[in-house]
Amino acid sequence: MTERTIGIDYIARVEGEGALKVRIQDNRVEDVQLRIFEPPRFFEAFLRGRSYTEAPDITARICGICPVAYQMSSVHAMERALGMKVGGQIRELRRLLYCGEWIESHPLHIFLLHAPDFLGYPDAIHMAKDYPDVVKLGLALKKVGNALMTLLGGREIHPINVRVGGFYRAPTVSELNAFRPQLEAALKMAEQTVHFTADLDFPSVEEDYEFVSLRHEREYPLCEGDLVSSRGLKVPQDHWEEVFEEIHAPYANALQSVRKGTGTSYHVGPLARYALNRDHLSPRADKLARDVGLENVVRNPYRSIIVRAVETVYAVEEALRIIDQYKRPDPSWVEPPPVTQVCSGGAVTEAPRGILYHGYRLAPGGLIEHARIVAPTSQNQKRIEDDVRHLVEKSLALDDAALTDACEHAIRNYDPCISCATHFLKLDIERR
Amino acid sequence: MPEARKPRLGVFKFASCDGCQLSILDCEDELLAVTGAVDIADFREASSRVLEGPYDLSLVEGSVTTAHDAQRIKEIRAQSKALVTIGACATAGGIQALKNFADVDEYRRVVYARPEYVESLATSTAIADHVPVDFELRGCPISKFQLLEALSAFLQGRAPNLPNESVCIECKRRGTVCVMVSHGTPCLGPVTQAGCGAICPAFNRGCYGCFGPQGTPNTNSLVAELKTLGLESPAIMRLLRTFNANAPAFKAASEALAAEAKAP
Numbered sequence: 001m002t003e004r005t006i007g008i009d010y011i012a013r014v015e016g017e018g019a020l021k022v023r024i025q026d027n028r029v030e031d032v033q034l035r036i037f038e039p040p041r042f043f044e045a046f047l048r049g050r051s052y053t054e055a056p057d058i059t060a061r062i063c064g065i066c067p068v069a070y071q072m073s074s075v076h077a078m079e080r081a082l083g084m085k086v087g088g089q090i091r092e093l094r095r096l097l098y099c100g101e102w103i104e105s106h107p108l109h110i111f112l113l114h115a116p117d118f119l120g121y122p123d124a125i126h127m128a129k130d131y132p133d134v135v136k137l138g139l140a141l142k143k144v145g146n147a148l149m150t151l152l153g154g155r156e157i158h159p160i161n162v163r164v165g166g167f168y169r170a171p172t173v174s175e176l177n178a179f180r181p182q183l184e185a186a187l188k189m190a191e192q193t194v195h196f197t198a199d200l201d202f203p204s205v206e207e208d209y210e211f212v213s214l215r216h217e218r219e220y221p222l223c224e225g226d227l228v229s230s231r232g233l234k235v236p237q238d239h240w241e242e243v244f245e246e247i248h249a250p251y252a253n254a255l256q257s258v259r260k261g262t263g264t265s266y267h268v269g270p271l272a273r274y275a276l277n278r279d280h281l282s283p284r285a286d287k288l289a290r291d292v293g294l295e296n297v298v299r300n301p302y303r304s305i306i307v308r309a310v311e312t313v314y315a316v317e318e319a320l321r322i323i324d325q326y327k328r329p330d331p332s333w334v335e336p337p338p339v340t341q342v343c344s345g346g347a348v349t350e351a352p353r354g355i356l357y358h359g360y361r362l363a364p365g366g367l368i369e370h371a372r373i374v375a376p377t378s379q380n381q382k383r384i385e386d387d388v389r390h391l392v393e394k395s396l397a398l399d400d401a402a403l404t405d406a407c408e409h410a411i412r413n414y415d416p417c418i419s420c421a422t423h424f425l426k427l428d429i430e431r432r
Numbered sequence: 433m434p435e436a437r438k439p440r441l442g443v444f445k446f447a448s449c450d451g452c453q454l455s456i457l458d459c460e461d462e463l464l465a466v467t468g469a470v471d472i473a474d475f476r477e478a479s480s481r482v483l484e485g486p487y488d489l490s491l492v493e494g495s496v497t498t499a500h501d502a503q504r505i506k507e508i509r510a511q512s513k514a515l516v517t518i519g520a521c522a523t524a525g526g527i528q529a530l531k532n533f534a535d536v537d538e539y540r541r542v543v544y545a546r547p548e549y550v551e552s553l554a555t556s557t558a559i560a561d562h563v564p565v566d567f568e569l570r571g572c573p574i575s576k577f578q579l580l581e582a583l584s585a586f587l588q589g590r591a592p593n594l595p596n597e598s599v600c601i602e603c604k605r606r607g608t609v610c611v612m613v614s615h616g617t618p619c620l621g622p623v624t625q626a627g628c629g630a631i632c633p634a635f636n637r638g639c640y641g642c643f644g645p646q647g648t649p650n651t652n653s654l655v656a657e658l659k660t661l662g663l664e665s666p667a668i669m670r671l672l673r674t675f676n677a678n679a680p681a682f683k684a685a686s687e688a689l690a691a692e693a694k695a696p
Contacts, residue, residue: 064451123479
């Protein structure tokens, strides 16, 4: 009888602290545990008693990689609670800010965190010695995303311009027009990125995922649309708590989400958005996906790197579209009504790494009474464990070092953000 | 002639959002120059290559919230020639220091179905509360220009040249009209350290203090002014209790307001 334990104590090139433990007995995978040892920070607890107006700035601090996602889910949840409708150019500016976050976050993951796995380097800095042009391409593209967030939000990390109802200050038409050349350059770089990613070598893997994302009737989803899945789920986005639930595993400081009823895992992020919204891609993104032979539904998690690149093209084209139709809204926000009775609201938006749910209940006067925040990585956590289990089952012949590398790569397919998931990870493979 | 040994850099994370270490990767124009000047020995967010200490310079992000982390920071300090904290979490305890003003057991029960699985100290504290710190970079998040200045300074063996004046001075330099004087918008600028570039007032909103208290903050005077603007004590308390709630000057001012609210 043989026992084998493989452990990754600290998964590198992910945002936050996590580990993986795999236990193998007689060449059978007994257990896979994605451990989150990111210390708990208790956001849902200390949001109670704060004003609803503070939620966008406070919740942004859950994640420095996708602060705009937190700001967008919180303002939409609050506006739903308050019965507010925010449309027109404010809605367009929100999409534009979100495009900035996608144009920064996707290339960060593609070039600095994920590409080194495919090309065999410990990091992008070592990769830059052999592939200087690739790394420079990634940095230049990501810089445009950051510049767009800075233009709209004042700074790239924890932007300061978002408020419930809209923005503190709307940019002028000439400020946005002046940004057009940077986006035109970014479009070319994003196209090169699609070709770079499509030429990588991919392991042949297919997983049977239940994809979950937003779907909107006429656009690729960012902030609006129903919650849909590849297995027929379709509910309004504020019904998140009715169709998913969180369970708390003893080995993690994070909660894992599962489908209510079946208790099964599901997959959120670029693969899910793309599978469920392929028909809403912008013209260049659509053409590039065809040109590089990207299937309409991608079930190979390693190929998520191509989908991220296609989505980056989308985000740049969408940003250009918004700038070309822009008229400065005045005022730059819709004034929220006074909170006279208990009210509640929930919202889902598409963070670069998948759907992010916020739900709040407000007391009369506008203080938060209850808060619920479910990050994309906690929704993917169980699914990541399933992927790792399948990988290990097929790779038992590998020695521990090679198996460990393979597991880390499988985890990074999800661009996991462990800082967010606390509310992620150490790898330990145990063979018996 | 052998190549000169490059200084070894470590980047370490405690309780935080990862935003401040992301600022390193956000130095898109300077990243390859920086990584050419130092040997990155340990930076888990960016690299799977990990070299043992000692380190010439350690950048520490995040606050201490667990017993394990309280021990880990001592080990990192022992391995580091110079240690610089990056951001409001490492420098003042961060937003998670709001639990210092509350009952952490109750917090655990609110957030987690099985609170017994979650290990956490009652407080979130700054790195300097545990080990000697050579320099502190403020901000939630830090400014990448300040980060590059601090890195250059340590590589050249000089002190970083960074201001500890108030955000007001940055507004004046930038030519922003005072939001408090001109339209009565509550602003922490007068008591907050410069460094962000006075972004918020330039976007028509008040400063919310993310760089923490400036060198000589007159919080009493500001609290009085905020009251004349019509803010009630609980609202002022919330304004002082965000990302630098546990910084001594902000903490003292918010606790005075709390005591006031309790007095008959």
